[in-house]
Amino acid sequence: MVKRDRMIREFCELVSIDSLSFDEREMADTLIDKLAKMGLKAQEDDTAVKIGGNTGNIISKLKGKENIPSILLMAHMDTVNPGIGKKPRIIEDIIKSDGTTVLGSDDIAGVECILESIRVIKEKNLDHGDIYVVFTVAEEVGLLGAKNLDIQNINAQFGFVMDNGGEIGCVAISAPTQNTFDIKISGKAAHAGVEPEKGISAIQIASEAISKMKLGRIDNETTANIGVIKGGEATNIVCESVEIKAEARSRNNEKLHVQSEHMKKCFEESAHKYGGKVIFTKESLYPAFFIDETDDIISILKIAAKESGVELKLEATGGGSDTNIINSKGIKSVDISIGMDKIHSVDEQIKIDDMVKATEFLIAIIDSVKKIKKV
Ligand code: ZN
Numbered sequence: 001m002v003k004r005d006r007m008i009r010e011f012c013e014l015v016s017i018d019s020l021s022f023d024e025r026e027m028a029d030t031l032i033d034k035l036a037k038m039g040l041k042a043q044e045d046d047t048a049v050k051i052g053g054n055t056g057n058i059i060s061k062l063k064g065k066e067n068i069p070s071i072l073l074m075a076h077m078d079t080v081n082p083g084i085g086k087k088p089r090i091i092e093d094i095i096k097s098d099g100t101t102v103l104g105s106d107d108i109a110g111v112e113c114i115l116e117s118i119r120v121i122k123e124k125n126l127d128h129g130d131i132y133v134v135f136t137v138a139e140e141v142g143l144l145g146a147k148n149l150d151i152q153n154i155n156a157q158f159g160f161v162m163d164n165g166g167e168i169g170c171v172a173i174s175a176p177t178q179n180t181f182d183i184k185i186s187g188k189a190a191h192a193g194v195e196p197e198k199g200i201s202a203i204q205i206a207s208e209a210i211s212k213m214k215l216g217r218i219d220n221e222t223t224a225n226i227g228v229i230k231g232g233e234a235t236n237i238v239c240e241s242v243e244i245k246a247e248a249r250s251r252n253n254e255k256l257h258v259q260s261e262h263m264k265k266c267f268e269e270s271a272h273k274y275g276g277k278v279i280f281t282k283e284s285l286y287p288a289f290f291i292d293e294t295d296d297i298i299s300i301l302k303i304a305a306k307e308s309g310v311e312l313k314l315e316a317t318g319g320g321s322d323t324n325i326i327n328s329k330g331i332k333s334v335d336i337s338i339g340m341d342k343i344h345s346v347d348e349q350i351k352i353d354d355m356v357k358a359t360e361f362l363i364a365i366i367d368s369v370k371k372i373k374k375v
């Protein structure tokens with residue numbers, strides 16, 4: 001059984017620890033200690049040096065039965081600003097901060113759900129496969145912990161990330177990837193009335209490129225947009241340079257690549273035609289993930305929802321989380337709601353009932369894995 005009081009006490013203890021991104025040391029040490037008391041030996045990877053923080057990802061494993069698929073449970077240890085001196089307040093069924101900081105339920109509620117579920121499955125002696133518990137660092141500053149996590153040693157068939165908002169039962173099974181583009185077009189200035197033939201118009205290059213570009217809704221999972229265009233000095237000067245900001249998104253990494261290359265090519269061809277130059281800079285924020293509804297991980301969620309009396313809502317999310325990274329590294333993963341609300345604000349709060357329910361759902365998930373074939 002999930003012990004509500006134990007969860008409240010431990011959650012309040014944990015959020016009272018300062019744990020900003022790059023400074024998760026005390027949180028990690030506390031968690032290593034708690035895992036040890038449950039019989040899980042934790043290791044810390046070398047992410048701290050790689051990202052310039054004081055803490056690495058914490059990786060531990062609860063050994064399970066050979067014939068049951070192995071899983072990964074994950075949450076992040078860092079919290080956002082203002083996050084120094086967090087003081088949890090319990091008001092009836094809700095935990096809030098004192099109004100001067102965030103609460104830190106993002107993502108310490110996820111950490112707490114995992115800790116409690118491990119305790120319960122040990123107390124109840126439930127059958128399970130190997131369970132990897134990973135607490136990452138620096139999620140809030142670009143998913144840096146997950147990006148640097150070496151999953152060679154994490155031999156998990158499915159991953160459950162506890163870092164989603166919404167009602168309990170909301171599970172993100174897809175998230176888009178986003179590319180942003182910075183485009184600098186250079187032509188050549190000349191007097192527009194006296195010798196226009198000596199000039200190269202960056203505006204003309206840009207407009208011809210854009211007129212040939214596929215934009216807007218490209219297909220049911222891909223969009224593209226030119227958002228900003230700036231350039232030009234005066235009507236009597238052939239425009240020398242134009243700067244453009246654009247983006248493309250897709251839930252399909254391959255389609256995103258095709259669209260990005262298409263946009264780049266339109267600019268390059270047009271620049272070439274008029275004798276100008278283009279510098280096309282692409283920044284990739286995170287890779288997309290998409291779980292098919294016929295996948296085994298969805299079966300696990302469905303069985304677990306039924307067992308724990310949770311209404312399952314499979315959803316596509318618009319943002320990125322550690323889940324994007326873990327999927328891209330090859331562990332099929334979903335992001336599960338822990339009930340955190342109004343995150344990244346001093347009004348952040350969580351219902352105790354929701355945290356308990358999310359834990360019951362997670363325990364049911366761990367318990368349902370044995371019904372799936374190990375591969
Ligand atoms: Zn989070």
Ligand code: CA
Pocket residue numbers: 106140343344
């Ligand atoms: Ca967050």
